[in-house]
Amino acid sequence: VWMRALRKVIAEAIKQQVVHFAGTDWSIDPRYKLQKKVGSGAYGFVCSADDVSAKPPKAVAIKKVAKAFEDMVDAKRILREIRLMRQFDHPNVVRLLEVEEPPYIEDFEDLYIVSELISTDLQKILSSKTKLTGEQLQYLLYQLVCAVHYINSCNVLHRDLKPSNLLIDIQTCHLQVCDLGLARGVSH
Numbered sequence: 574v575w576m577r578a579l580r581k582v583i584a585e586a587i588k589q590q591v592v593h594f595a596g597t598d599w600s601i602d603p604r605y606k607l608q609k610k611v612g613s614g615a616y617g618f619v620c621s622a623d624d625v626s627a628k629p630p631k632a633v634a635i636k637k638v639a640k641a642f643e644d645m646v647d648a649k650r651i652l653r654e655i656r657l658m659r660q661f662d663h664p665n666v667v668r669l670l671e672v673e674e675p676p677y678i679e680d681f682e683d684l685y686i687v688s689e690l691i692s693t694d695l696q697k698i699l700s701s702k703t704k705l706t707g708e709q710l711q712y713l714l715y716q717l718v719c720a721v722h723y724i725n726s727c728n729v730l731h732r733d734l735k736p737s738n739l740l741i742d743i744q745t746c747h748l749q750v751c752d753l754g755l756a757r758g759v760s761h
Contacts, residue, residue, distance in 0.1 A: 595620065599637060601673055601685055607635070612694075616647070616754075621690050633670060634690040641684040650754035651684060657729065657753045658688070665720035667691070667740060667751040691740035691749055698743075699736055709746050713739075716748035724750070731756050 590603045595610045595618065604626040612619040617639045623630045642648045658669035673685035695713070698705065705713070717739065724731055731738075733755040740749045 597637070597639065599635075599685070600675075600683065601635065605633070605635065605687075608632075611690075616651070632690040634688050635673075636686040636688070638684040638686065640682045642682070653756060654752070654754045655686065657756055658686075661724070661727065663720060663723040664747075665716045665749055666723060667749045688751075689749070691747075692743045693741055694737050695739040695741055695748075696736035698741060712746055713741065713748050717750070720748070720750040724756070728759050729753075729756050730759055 590601060592599045592601065592607055594607045599607065601607075601622075604624055605622040606625055608621040608623060610618055610620050611634065617637045619634050619636045622633050622635050624633050638651055641651055655669065655672060658667065661668075668689050670687045670689065673687065675681035675684075717734075721731065721734070731750065731753065733752055734750070738750060738752040740751050741747070
């Protein structure tokens with residue numbers, strides 16, 4: 574209990590808010606208003622948020638990686654993902670907006686990765702009753718090929734392409750590849 578109170582005091586001093594959301598404490602910039610949980614996995618989970626500093630407010634995704642440095646293998650994957658997201662610049666690869674600065678440097682555990690918010694992923698579409706048209710499938714495949722070509726042209730192999738790592742905006746049928754934690758650089 575005293576550790577939670579200490580973190581709250583530190584967070585306030587550096588202009589962060591501590592929000593209890595989805596059963597856990599989040600130390601984030603007050604400009605982000607958490608909305609709802611949108612996904613989860615071994616890393617932790619992702620929620621949607623509004624960046625109220627943008628005019629008009631912009632929807633973003635925030636991935637909370639709890640205890641990011643507890644396991645060396647996971648820490649390397651997280652670092653690799655952040656480094657690649659910072660370098661990549663392609664419309665079909667998810668874009669990193671920022672990595673939230675920790676509220677305290679020593680012994681910080683949680684990491685917050687802010688990226689674009691995309692409404693769903695291909696796995697959710699495939700398991701729903703929604704049927705994709707031939708034209709939609711063709712457009713999604715084209716975007717996937719463009720993304721893989723771009724990633725490979727940067728001498729990187731994704732190594733974890735699967736429907737849940739293909740984000741799709743259901744309004745525009747725009748696809749973005751995500752989850753670069755298992756990606757590896759290759760030399761020719």
